[in-house]
Amino acid sequence: MKNRSLISITDFTKEEQMQILSLAADFEKNPIQKILSDNVVATLFFEPSTRTRLSFESAASRLGAQVIGFSTAASSSVSKGESLKDTILTVSNYSDIIVMRHPKEGSARYASEVSPVPIINAGDGANQHPTQTLLDMYSILKTQGTLDNLNIAFIGDLKYGRTVHSLSIALSQFNTTFHLVSPEALKLPSYVKRPIKEKNLTYHQYTDLHEVIPKADIIYMTRIQRERFSDPMEYEKVKNAYNLDNSMLVEAKENMRILHPLPRVNEISTDVDSNPKAYYFQQALNGVFVRQALLATILGAK
Amino acid sequence: MENTEQRKELKVSAIENGTVIDHIPAKNVFQVIKILNLHKSDEQILFGTNLDSKKFGKKGIIKVSKTFFESDEINKIAMVAPNATLIVIRDFKVTQKKRVEIPDEIKKIVKCFNPNCITNNEDIPTRFDVIKNEDALKLRCHYCEKTTSKENMIFV
Numbered sequence: 001m002k003n004r005s006l007i008s009i010t011d012f013t014k015e016e017q018m019q020i021l022s023l024a025a026d027f028e029k030n031p032i033q034k035i036l037s038d039n040v041v042a043t044l045f046f047e048p049s050t051r052t053r054l055s056f057e058s059a060a061s062r063l064g065a066q067v068i069g070f071s072t073a074a075s076s077s078v079s080k081g082e083s084l085k086d087t088i089l090t091v092s093n094y095s096d097i098i099v100m101r102h103p104k105e106g107s108a109r110y111a112s113e114v115s116p117v118p119i120i121n122a123g124d125g126a127n128q129h130p131t132q133t134l135l136d137m138y139s140i141l142k143t144q145g146t147l148d149n150l151n152i153a154f155i156g157d158l159k160y161g162r163t164v165h166s167l168s169i170a171l172s173q174f175n176t177t178f179h180l181v182s183p184e185a186l187k188l189p190s191y192v193k194r195p196i197k198e199k200n201l202t203y204h205q206y207t208d209l210h211e212v213i214p215k216a217d218i219i220y221m222t223r224i225q226r227e228r229f230s231d232p233m234e235y236e237k238v239k240n241a242y243n244l245d246n247s248m249l250v251e252a253k254e255n256m257r258i259l260h261p262l263p264r265v266n267e268i269s270t271d272v273d274s275n276p277k278a279y280y281f282q283q284a285l286n287g288v289f290v291r292q293a294l295l296a297t298i299l300g301a302k
Numbered sequence: 303m304e305n306t307e308q309r310k311e312l313k314v315s316a317i318e319n320g321t322v323i324d325h326i327p328a329k330n331v332f333q334v335i336k337i338l339n340l341h342k343s344d345e346q347i348l349f350g351t352n353l354d355s356k357k358f359g360k361k362g363i364i365k366v367s368k369t370f371f372e373s374d375e376i377n378k379i380a381m382v383a384p385n386a387t388l389i390v391i392r393d394f395k396v397t398q399k400k401r402v403e404i405p406d407e408i409k410k411i412v413k414c415f416n417p418n419c420i421t422n423n424e425d426i427p428t429r430f431d432v433i434k435n436e437d438a439l440k441l442r443c444h445y446c447e448k449t450t451s452k453e454n455m456i457f458v
Contacts, residue, residue, distance in 0.1 A: 008447070084424050106420040106445025125418050127447055191449070 002300040005112035005119040009130040009166050014173045021138050023293035023302055024286070031289065034064030035301040042095035043069035044087070045122070046078060046102040051262065051284065052122050052131075056099045059291035063301070068094060085114050092117045097299055100124075118298050126162055131294065132261060133166040135287040140218055142286070143257040143279060147171070153179040153212040156222035156242045156267060158188040163261045164222060165192045172196050178203035179212045183238040186228065209242055214251040219244070221260040221280075223267050245269035249277060259283050316348070320367040322389040323379070328352045330382040331362030333457060337378050337411055338371070345369050377405040381412065381439070381455065406432055408441060413456040419446035428458070 001016055012020070027033070041060040045053050048071055057067045069091075070076045078087060084102070088111045091098060098115060100108055101122040108121035108128070123129045141147050152171060154164050158180055168178065168188070172195040180188050180203060187205065196203055206212060213219070224242055229235040243266060244258065257279040260268060264280065272278050296302040326334050331351045335341055346367040355361035376388055380402045390398035408430045414421050421428045421443070430441035433449065441450045 084420065102420075103418075104420040104423050104446075105416060105418055105448065106414075106443065109445045110420050110424075110426055124420075125446070 001297045003118055004298060005108075005115075005121075006130050006294065006298070007108045007112055007119065007121045007124075008128045009133045009170050011130070017134065017137065017170070020134055020290065020293045020297060021141055023297060024134075024138050024289040025142075027289040027292040027296075028286075031062050031292070033062075035296060036060065036299060037064035039065045039097070039299055039301075040095045041065045041067050041295065042091050042098045043067060043071075043122075044076075044091060044098055044100045044102075045069065045071045046073040046076075046100070046107075048072050049101050049123060052101065052287075055284070055287045056120075056122065056131075056291050056295075059288045059295055062288070063292055063295060065295070069099075084111065088115045088119075097295065120294060120298070126160070128166060129162055130166065131287070131291055132163050133170050134294070135283065135290040136163065136167045136220070136259060136261070137170060138286050138290050139257075139259055139279060139283045144217055144255060147174040147176075149175050149177075150217045151177045151179060151215050152218045152220065153181060153216035154188070154220045154222070155181045155209055155212075155244070157186045157224045157228060158182045158222070159186040160225075160228055161222045164188070164220065167220065168192050169195055172199050172201060175199075176201060179206065179216060180204065181206045181209050181212055181242065183207065183224070183234075183241070185234060186224065207241075209244070210248065213248060213256075214253070216256055217253065219252075219256065219258045221258060221264070221267055223263075223265055243267050243269065244272060246271040246275055249275060252277060317346070317365050317367050317391055318394055319392050320345070320365065320369055321371055322391060323364045323366075323376075323383070324361070324387045324389060325355065325357070325385050326351075326362040326364065326379075326383040328360035328362045331364065333382045334362075334364060334379045334386075337382070337457070338375070340364070340366060340369075343369065373403070374405065377403050378408070378411055380404040381408060381441075382457070384439075404432055404434060404439070407444075408432060411457055412441060412450070413458050414443045414446060414448070415450040415454045415456070416443065416446050416448045419443055419448065421445055 043053055043056055060067050092115050097118050099120045099122050102124050105125035105127040108124040112119040121128055158164050226235050256277055258277055260280040328351045349364040351362035352360050386402040388400050389396055410427045414428055429444035433440040433442055439452050
Protein backbone atom coordinates (compact mmCIF):
# COMPACT_ATOMS: atom_id res chain seq x y z
CA MET A 1 0.00 0.00 0.00
CA LYS A 2 3.05 2.28 -0.04
CA ASN A 3 2.45 5.38 -2.15
CA ARG A 4 -1.05 4.26 -3.07
CA SER A 5 -4.06 6.53 -2.75
CA LEU A 6 -7.19 5.48 -0.87
CA ILE A 7 -10.30 6.87 -2.51
CA SER A 8 -12.89 4.10 -2.03
CA ILE A 9 -12.76 1.19 0.43
CA THR A 10 -12.60 -1.18 -2.55
CA ASP A 11 -9.21 0.28 -3.57
CA PHE A 12 -7.72 -1.92 -0.85
CA THR A 13 -8.17 -5.70 -0.89
CA LYS A 14 -9.68 -7.48 2.10
CA GLU A 15 -6.17 -8.55 3.16
CA GLU A 16 -4.88 -4.99 2.93
CA GLN A 17 -7.85 -3.73 4.97
CA MET A 18 -7.09 -6.32 7.67
CA GLN A 19 -3.44 -5.24 7.63
CA ILE A 20 -4.48 -1.66 8.37
CA LEU A 21 -6.76 -2.79 11.19
CA SER A 22 -3.96 -4.88 12.68
CA LEU A 23 -1.58 -1.92 12.57
CA ALA A 24 -4.29 0.30 14.10
CA ALA A 25 -4.38 -2.05 17.06
CA ASP A 26 -0.61 -1.55 17.48
CA PHE A 27 -1.08 2.21 17.49
CA GLU A 28 -3.86 1.90 20.02
CA LYS A 29 -1.39 0.21 22.39
CA ASN A 30 1.35 2.67 21.52
CA PRO A 31 -0.02 5.86 19.95
CA ILE A 32 3.03 8.11 20.19
CA GLN A 33 5.60 6.94 17.64
CA LYS A 34 7.59 9.63 15.87
CA ILE A 35 8.05 7.66 12.69
CA LEU A 36 6.85 10.42 10.35
CA SER A 37 9.01 13.22 11.73
CA ASP A 38 10.52 13.85 8.29
CA ASN A 39 7.11 14.08 6.62
CA VAL A 40 4.59 16.82 5.88
CA VAL A 41 0.90 15.89 5.79
CA ALA A 42 -1.45 18.30 4.01
CA THR A 43 -5.10 18.41 5.08
CA LEU A 44 -7.11 20.10 2.36
CA PHE A 45 -10.67 20.52 3.51
CA PHE A 46 -12.60 22.29 0.77
CA GLU A 47 -15.66 21.95 2.95
CA PRO A 48 -15.53 21.98 6.73
CA SER A 49 -15.53 18.81 8.79
CA THR A 50 -13.97 19.58 12.10
CA ARG A 51 -14.12 16.07 13.51
CA THR A 52 -12.53 14.27 10.55
CA ARG A 53 -9.92 16.96 10.08
CA LEU A 54 -8.92 17.03 13.75
CA SER A 55 -8.78 13.24 13.80
CA PHE A 56 -6.33 13.20 10.86
CA GLU A 57 -4.30 16.06 12.28
CA SER A 58 -4.09 14.32 15.64
CA ALA A 59 -3.02 11.09 13.95
CA ALA A 60 -0.34 12.91 11.95
CA SER A 61 0.93 14.87 14.96
CA ARG A 62 1.23 11.77 17.15
CA LEU A 63 3.40 10.23 14.43
CA GLY A 64 5.64 13.31 14.46
CA ALA A 65 4.59 14.69 11.07
CA GLN A 66 4.14 18.38 10.34
CA VAL A 67 0.62 19.32 9.31
CA ILE A 68 -0.27 22.05 6.83
CA GLY A 69 -3.50 22.84 5.02
CA PHE A 70 -6.77 24.68 5.01
CA SER A 71 -10.14 23.98 6.57
CA THR A 72 -12.52 25.73 4.17
CA ALA A 73 -12.37 26.61 0.50
CA ALA A 74 -12.90 30.26 1.36
CA SER A 75 -9.50 30.46 3.00
CA SER A 76 -7.70 29.07 -0.05
CA SER A 77 -6.98 30.10 -3.63
CA VAL A 78 -10.14 28.24 -4.64
CA SER A 79 -11.95 31.43 -3.73
CA LYS A 80 -9.89 33.12 -6.46
CA GLY A 81 -11.14 30.59 -8.99
CA GLU A 82 -8.15 28.22 -9.02
CA SER A 83 -8.94 24.78 -10.44
CA LEU A 84 -8.77 21.65 -8.30
CA LYS A 85 -5.94 20.32 -10.46
CA ASP A 86 -3.82 23.43 -9.95
CA THR A 87 -4.47 23.41 -6.21
CA ILE A 88 -3.43 19.76 -5.91
CA LEU A 89 -0.31 20.19 -8.07
CA THR A 90 0.76 23.20 -6.03
CA VAL A 91 0.18 21.62 -2.62
CA SER A 92 1.91 18.39 -3.68
CA ASN A 93 5.10 20.45 -3.84
CA TYR A 94 4.75 21.22 -0.14
CA SER A 95 3.73 17.82 1.22
CA ASP A 96 4.29 14.06 1.08
CA ILE A 97 0.62 13.10 1.28
CA ILE A 98 -2.69 14.93 0.89
CA VAL A 99 -5.81 14.22 2.95
CA MET A 100 -8.74 15.76 1.14
CA ARG A 101 -12.43 16.49 1.73
CA HIS A 102 -14.33 18.10 -1.12
CA PRO A 103 -18.04 18.74 -1.78
CA LYS A 104 -18.05 17.30 -5.33
CA GLU A 105 -18.24 13.58 -5.97
CA GLY A 106 -15.28 12.21 -7.88
CA SER A 107 -12.98 15.02 -6.76
CA ALA A 108 -10.71 12.72 -4.78
CA ARG A 109 -10.44 10.16 -7.60
CA TYR A 110 -9.48 12.95 -10.01
CA ALA A 111 -6.99 14.38 -7.52
CA SER A 112 -5.33 10.95 -7.21
CA GLU A 113 -4.86 10.90 -10.99
CA VAL A 114 -3.17 14.29 -11.22
CA SER A 115 -1.22 14.28 -7.97
CA PRO A 116 2.38 13.07 -7.69
CA VAL A 117 1.77 12.33 -3.97
CA PRO A 118 -0.81 9.89 -2.55
CA ILE A 119 -4.32 11.12 -1.74
CA ILE A 120 -6.50 9.93 1.15
CA ASN A 121 -10.17 10.67 0.55
CA ALA A 122 -11.75 12.17 3.67
CA GLY A 123 -15.11 12.48 1.95
CA ASP A 124 -16.07 13.42 -1.59
CA GLY A 125 -19.61 14.77 -1.65
CA ALA A 126 -22.14 12.01 -1.10
CA ASN A 127 -19.79 9.38 -2.55
CA GLN A 128 -17.06 7.76 -0.44
CA HIS A 129 -15.55 8.13 3.03
CA PRO A 130 -13.27 5.08 3.26
CA THR A 131 -11.50 5.98 6.50
CA GLN A 132 -14.88 6.03 8.25
CA THR A 133 -15.52 2.53 6.94
CA LEU A 134 -12.15 1.33 8.23
CA LEU A 135 -12.69 2.80 11.67
CA ASP A 136 -16.19 1.27 11.76
CA MET A 137 -14.67 -2.11 10.88
CA TYR A 138 -11.99 -1.65 13.52
CA SER A 139 -14.64 -0.86 16.13
CA ILE A 140 -16.63 -3.96 15.23
CA LEU A 141 -13.50 -6.15 15.22
CA LYS A 142 -12.41 -4.79 18.58
CA THR A 143 -15.74 -5.22 20.34
CA GLN A 144 -16.74 -8.55 18.80
CA GLY A 145 -13.32 -10.15 18.48
CA THR A 146 -14.01 -10.93 14.83
CA LEU A 147 -15.61 -9.56 11.68
CA ASP A 148 -16.95 -12.94 10.59
CA ASN A 149 -20.51 -14.25 10.86
CA LEU A 150 -21.95 -11.29 12.72
CA ASN A 151 -25.48 -9.93 12.90
CA ILE A 152 -25.23 -6.27 11.97
CA ALA A 153 -28.26 -3.98 12.25
CA PHE A 154 -28.33 -0.72 10.29
CA ILE A 155 -30.94 1.77 11.49
CA GLY A 156 -32.40 4.96 10.03
CA ASP A 157 -31.53 6.53 6.69
CA LEU A 158 -30.19 3.65 4.66
CA LYS A 159 -30.92 5.31 1.35
CA TYR A 160 -28.68 8.34 1.67
CA GLY A 161 -26.30 7.20 4.38
CA ARG A 162 -22.95 6.89 2.62
CA THR A 163 -21.32 5.37 5.69
CA VAL A 164 -23.99 2.64 5.68
CA HIS A 165 -23.40 1.90 1.99
CA SER A 166 -19.67 1.71 2.30
CA LEU A 167 -19.70 -0.38 5.50
CA SER A 168 -22.29 -2.79 4.06
CA ILE A 169 -20.16 -3.36 1.00
CA ALA A 170 -17.07 -3.94 3.14
CA LEU A 171 -18.92 -6.30 5.51
CA SER A 172 -20.22 -8.39 2.64
CA GLN A 173 -16.69 -9.86 2.55
CA PHE A 174 -17.25 -11.45 5.99
CA ASN A 175 -20.35 -13.66 5.85
CA THR A 176 -22.42 -11.04 7.64
CA THR A 177 -26.17 -11.28 8.27
CA PHE A 178 -27.73 -7.88 7.64
CA HIS A 179 -30.71 -6.49 9.56
CA LEU A 180 -31.95 -3.37 7.80
CA VAL A 181 -34.32 -1.08 9.69
CA SER A 182 -35.67 2.03 8.02
CA PRO A 183 -38.82 3.84 6.96
CA GLU A 184 -40.15 2.52 3.62
CA ALA A 185 -38.94 5.65 1.85
CA LEU A 186 -35.36 5.25 3.05
CA LYS A 187 -34.50 1.63 2.29
CA LEU A 188 -31.04 0.43 1.32
CA PRO A 189 -30.51 1.04 -2.43
CA SER A 190 -30.23 -1.90 -4.82
CA TYR A 191 -26.64 -1.15 -5.84
CA VAL A 192 -25.61 -1.82 -2.22
CA LYS A 193 -27.73 -4.96 -1.99
CA ARG A 194 -26.04 -6.36 -5.11
CA PRO A 195 -22.77 -7.50 -3.44
CA ILE A 196 -24.85 -8.86 -0.54
CA LYS A 197 -26.96 -10.92 -2.93
CA GLU A 198 -24.00 -11.95 -5.06
CA LYS A 199 -22.35 -13.52 -2.03
CA ASN A 200 -25.63 -15.22 -1.02
CA LEU A 201 -25.70 -13.43 2.30
CA THR A 202 -28.88 -13.10 4.33
CA TYR A 203 -30.57 -9.77 4.83
CA HIS A 204 -33.81 -8.96 6.62
CA GLN A 205 -35.73 -5.72 6.26
CA TYR A 206 -37.83 -4.23 9.04
CA THR A 207 -39.67 -1.03 9.76
CA ASP A 208 -39.74 -1.58 13.53
CA LEU A 209 -36.47 -1.01 15.41
CA HIS A 210 -37.59 -3.05 18.44
CA GLU A 211 -37.50 -6.27 16.42
CA VAL A 212 -33.74 -6.24 15.82
CA ILE A 213 -32.46 -5.31 19.26
CA PRO A 214 -32.35 -8.86 20.65
CA LYS A 215 -30.75 -10.20 17.45
CA ALA A 216 -27.95 -7.75 16.82
CA ASP A 217 -24.23 -7.94 17.62
CA ILE A 218 -23.84 -4.38 16.37
CA ILE A 219 -26.47 -1.66 16.08
CA TYR A 220 -25.32 1.04 13.65
CA MET A 221 -27.46 4.16 14.10
CA THR A 222 -27.86 6.94 11.54
CA ARG A 223 -29.70 10.23 11.60
CA ILE A 224 -32.89 10.71 9.59
CA GLN A 225 -32.92 14.16 8.05
CA ARG A 226 -36.08 16.16 7.42
CA GLU A 227 -34.73 17.31 4.02
CA ARG A 228 -34.82 13.73 2.69
CA PHE A 229 -38.60 13.72 2.68
CA SER A 230 -40.55 15.51 -0.04
CA ASP A 231 -43.66 15.31 2.18
CA PRO A 232 -43.05 16.89 5.62
CA MET A 233 -45.96 14.84 7.04
CA GLU A 234 -44.06 11.65 6.18
CA TYR A 235 -41.08 12.92 8.15
CA GLU A 236 -43.28 13.75 11.14
CA LYS A 237 -44.63 10.21 11.14
CA VAL A 238 -41.22 8.55 11.28
CA LYS A 239 -38.98 11.06 13.02
CA ASN A 240 -39.10 9.40 16.41
CA ALA A 241 -39.65 5.84 15.30
CA TYR A 242 -35.95 5.23 14.76
CA ASN A 243 -34.63 6.69 17.97
CA LEU A 244 -32.90 4.57 20.55
CA ASP A 245 -33.28 5.05 24.28
CA ASN A 246 -31.94 3.11 27.24
CA SER A 247 -35.17 1.30 28.10
CA MET A 248 -35.13 -0.40 24.71
CA LEU A 249 -31.82 -2.10 25.47
CA VAL A 250 -32.97 -4.62 28.12
CA GLU A 251 -33.41 -7.32 25.50
CA ALA A 252 -30.01 -6.72 23.89
CA LYS A 253 -27.24 -9.33 23.82
CA GLU A 254 -24.38 -8.94 26.25
CA ASN A 255 -21.83 -8.40 23.49
CA MET A 256 -23.94 -5.93 21.53
CA ARG A 257 -22.45 -2.48 20.91
CA ILE A 258 -24.04 0.69 19.54
CA LEU A 259 -22.17 2.58 16.80
CA HIS A 260 -22.95 5.96 15.21
CA PRO A 261 -20.81 7.91 12.72
CA LEU A 262 -21.73 11.14 14.63
CA PRO A 263 -22.83 13.84 15.05
CA ARG A 264 -25.86 12.43 16.81
CA VAL A 265 -28.85 14.64 17.39
CA ASN A 266 -31.78 12.89 19.06
CA GLU A 267 -31.63 9.47 17.40
CA ILE A 268 -29.67 8.17 20.37
CA SER A 269 -31.07 9.45 23.64
CA THR A 270 -28.49 10.81 26.10
CA ASP A 271 -29.65 8.22 28.65
CA VAL A 272 -27.90 5.61 26.49
CA ASP A 273 -24.49 7.27 26.91
CA SER A 274 -23.82 5.73 30.31
CA ASN A 275 -24.85 2.24 29.18
CA PRO A 276 -21.72 0.10 28.64
CA LYS A 277 -23.10 -0.86 25.26
CA ALA A 278 -22.74 2.71 24.00
CA TYR A 279 -19.59 2.69 21.88
CA TYR A 280 -19.90 5.75 19.63
CA PHE A 281 -17.31 7.92 21.36
CA GLN A 282 -14.71 5.17 21.49
CA GLN A 283 -15.56 4.65 17.83
CA ALA A 284 -14.46 8.22 17.13
CA LEU A 285 -11.23 7.65 19.07
CA ASN A 286 -10.56 4.53 17.01
CA GLY A 287 -10.53 6.88 14.02
CA VAL A 288 -7.20 8.30 15.18
CA PHE A 289 -5.52 4.85 15.35
CA VAL A 290 -6.87 3.80 11.96
CA ARG A 291 -5.71 7.07 10.40
CA GLN A 292 -2.29 6.64 11.99
CA ALA A 293 -2.12 3.18 10.43
CA LEU A 294 -3.05 4.57 7.01
CA LEU A 295 -0.58 7.47 7.11
CA ALA A 296 2.24 5.24 8.33
CA THR A 297 1.56 2.52 5.74
CA ILE A 298 1.08 4.78 2.74
CA LEU A 299 4.18 6.80 3.61
CA GLY A 300 6.17 3.58 3.94
CA ALA A 301 7.07 3.98 7.62
CA LYS A 302 5.42 0.66 8.58
CA MET B 303 -30.60 -13.86 -56.70
CA GLU B 304 -27.12 -13.13 -57.93
CA ASN B 305 -28.27 -9.94 -59.63
CA THR B 306 -29.94 -8.61 -56.47
CA GLU B 307 -26.83 -9.48 -54.47
CA GLN B 308 -24.63 -7.72 -57.01
CA ARG B 309 -26.88 -4.66 -57.08
CA LYS B 310 -26.84 -4.57 -53.28
CA GLU B 311 -23.05 -4.85 -53.29
CA LEU B 312 -22.71 -2.07 -55.85
CA LYS B 313 -24.98 0.23 -53.83
CA VAL B 314 -22.81 -0.33 -50.77
CA SER B 315 -19.46 -0.14 -52.60
CA ALA B 316 -20.21 3.17 -54.31
CA ILE B 317 -16.93 4.29 -52.79
CA GLU B 318 -13.57 3.05 -54.00
CA ASN B 319 -11.75 2.83 -50.69
CA GLY B 320 -13.16 3.60 -47.28
CA THR B 321 -15.69 2.61 -44.69
CA VAL B 322 -19.47 2.24 -44.72
CA ILE B 323 -21.37 2.40 -41.45
CA ASP B 324 -24.79 0.86 -41.94
CA HIS B 325 -27.85 0.24 -39.72
CA ILE B 326 -27.57 3.42 -37.71
CA PRO B 327 -30.91 4.39 -36.08
CA ALA B 328 -32.13 7.20 -38.35
CA LYS B 329 -32.29 9.87 -35.67
CA ASN B 330 -28.70 9.21 -34.55
CA VAL B 331 -26.85 9.68 -37.86
CA PHE B 332 -25.71 13.19 -36.98
CA GLN B 333 -24.65 12.02 -33.54
CA VAL B 334 -22.44 9.35 -35.16
CA ILE B 335 -20.91 11.94 -37.48
CA LYS B 336 -20.07 14.06 -34.46
CA ILE B 337 -18.68 11.20 -32.36
CA LEU B 338 -16.34 10.15 -35.18
CA ASN B 339 -15.39 13.75 -35.97
CA LEU B 340 -16.47 13.30 -39.57
CA HIS B 341 -17.76 16.85 -39.66
CA LYS B 342 -14.11 17.91 -39.58
CA SER B 343 -12.95 15.46 -42.25
CA ASP B 344 -11.59 16.59 -45.63
CA GLU B 345 -12.50 13.31 -47.35
CA GLN B 346 -15.64 12.69 -49.41
CA ILE B 347 -18.56 11.63 -47.26
CA LEU B 348 -22.02 10.48 -48.30
CA PHE B 349 -24.75 9.88 -45.82
CA GLY B 350 -28.43 9.12 -45.91
CA THR B 351 -31.08 8.96 -43.25
CA ASN B 352 -34.68 7.81 -42.82
CA LEU B 353 -34.02 5.01 -45.32
CA ASP B 354 -36.24 1.95 -45.12
CA SER B 355 -34.71 -1.04 -43.41
CA LYS B 356 -36.37 -4.44 -43.22
CA LYS B 357 -34.69 -5.32 -39.95
CA PHE B 358 -34.54 -2.11 -38.01
CA GLY B 359 -37.29 0.29 -39.19
CA LYS B 360 -35.81 3.54 -40.39
CA LYS B 361 -32.07 3.54 -40.71
CA GLY B 362 -29.20 5.80 -41.60
CA ILE B 363 -26.01 5.04 -43.46
CA ILE B 364 -22.67 6.85 -43.75
CA LYS B 365 -20.01 6.22 -46.41
CA VAL B 366 -16.60 7.77 -45.77
CA SER B 367 -13.90 7.68 -48.43
CA LYS B 368 -10.28 6.89 -47.69
CA THR B 369 -10.97 6.56 -43.98
CA PHE B 370 -10.61 3.43 -41.86
CA PHE B 371 -11.36 3.02 -38.18
CA GLU B 372 -9.68 1.07 -35.41
CA SER B 373 -12.01 -1.07 -33.27
CA ASP B 374 -11.77 1.11 -30.20
CA GLU B 375 -12.57 4.19 -32.27
CA ILE B 376 -15.60 2.80 -34.03
CA ASN B 377 -16.95 1.15 -30.87
CA LYS B 378 -17.55 4.62 -29.46
CA ILE B 379 -20.71 4.78 -31.57
CA ALA B 380 -22.10 1.64 -29.87
CA MET B 381 -23.95 3.81 -27.38
CA VAL B 382 -26.05 5.44 -30.14
CA ALA B 383 -25.88 2.74 -32.80
CA PRO B 384 -25.61 -0.61 -31.02
CA ASN B 385 -26.59 -2.62 -34.10
CA ALA B 386 -24.45 -0.79 -36.61
CA THR B 387 -22.49 -2.74 -39.20
CA LEU B 388 -19.05 -1.71 -40.31
CA ILE B 389 -18.10 -2.50 -43.90
CA VAL B 390 -14.56 -1.95 -45.14
CA ILE B 391 -14.23 -1.29 -48.89
CA ARG B 392 -11.03 -1.63 -50.88
CA ASP B 393 -10.98 -1.28 -54.71
CA PHE B 394 -14.78 -1.20 -54.73
CA LYS B 395 -14.93 -4.60 -52.98
CA VAL B 396 -16.17 -5.46 -49.54
CA THR B 397 -13.14 -6.76 -47.65
CA GLN B 398 -14.51 -6.83 -44.11
CA LYS B 399 -17.87 -6.73 -42.43
CA LYS B 400 -18.37 -6.64 -38.72
CA ARG B 401 -20.78 -5.54 -36.02
CA VAL B 402 -20.02 -2.69 -33.70
CA GLU B 403 -19.25 -3.96 -30.19
CA ILE B 404 -20.14 -2.25 -26.96
CA PRO B 405 -16.83 -1.29 -25.33
CA ASP B 406 -15.96 -1.73 -21.65
CA GLU B 407 -15.12 1.93 -21.20
CA ILE B 408 -16.48 5.14 -22.75
CA LYS B 409 -14.42 8.31 -22.69
CA LYS B 410 -15.31 11.91 -23.43
CA ILE B 411 -18.50 11.52 -25.48
CA VAL B 412 -21.13 11.27 -22.73
CA LYS B 413 -21.86 13.75 -19.93
CA CYS B 414 -22.24 12.52 -16.34
CA PHE B 415 -25.84 12.92 -15.24
CA ASN B 416 -24.82 13.86 -11.69
CA PRO B 417 -24.66 17.68 -11.49
CA ASN B 418 -22.47 17.35 -8.42
CA CYS B 419 -19.84 15.25 -10.22
CA ILE B 420 -16.42 16.89 -10.44
CA THR B 421 -16.51 16.45 -14.24
CA ASN B 422 -19.40 18.90 -14.41
CA ASN B 423 -17.58 21.44 -12.30
CA GLU B 424 -14.06 21.40 -13.67
CA ASP B 425 -12.48 20.89 -17.08
CA ILE B 426 -12.17 17.11 -16.90
CA PRO B 427 -12.93 14.62 -19.73
CA THR B 428 -15.54 12.07 -18.64
CA ARG B 429 -14.85 8.36 -18.23
CA PHE B 430 -17.43 5.63 -17.74
CA ASP B 431 -17.38 1.88 -17.17
CA VAL B 432 -20.07 0.21 -19.25
CA ILE B 433 -22.30 -2.06 -17.18
CA LYS B 434 -23.59 -4.76 -19.49
CA ASN B 435 -24.84 -7.45 -17.16
CA GLU B 436 -28.37 -6.14 -16.90
CA ASP B 437 -31.00 -5.67 -19.58
CA ALA B 438 -30.56 -1.94 -19.94
CA LEU B 439 -27.19 -0.47 -20.74
CA LYS B 440 -25.80 1.70 -17.97
CA LEU B 441 -22.71 3.84 -17.60
CA ARG B 442 -20.96 4.11 -14.26
CA CYS B 443 -18.93 7.27 -13.85
CA HIS B 444 -15.28 6.53 -13.08
CA TYR B 445 -15.12 9.58 -10.85
CA CYS B 446 -18.36 9.99 -8.91
CA GLU B 447 -19.31 6.28 -9.19
CA LYS B 448 -22.94 7.11 -9.96
CA THR B 449 -24.74 5.36 -12.78
CA THR B 450 -26.23 7.12 -15.78
CA SER B 451 -28.88 5.06 -17.54
CA LYS B 452 -29.53 5.06 -21.28
CA GLU B 453 -32.49 7.42 -21.16
CA ASN B 454 -30.45 10.00 -19.26
CA MET B 455 -27.47 9.93 -21.59
CA ILE B 456 -26.51 13.36 -22.84
CA PHE B 457 -23.79 13.48 -25.44
CA VAL B 458 -21.13 16.11 -25.13
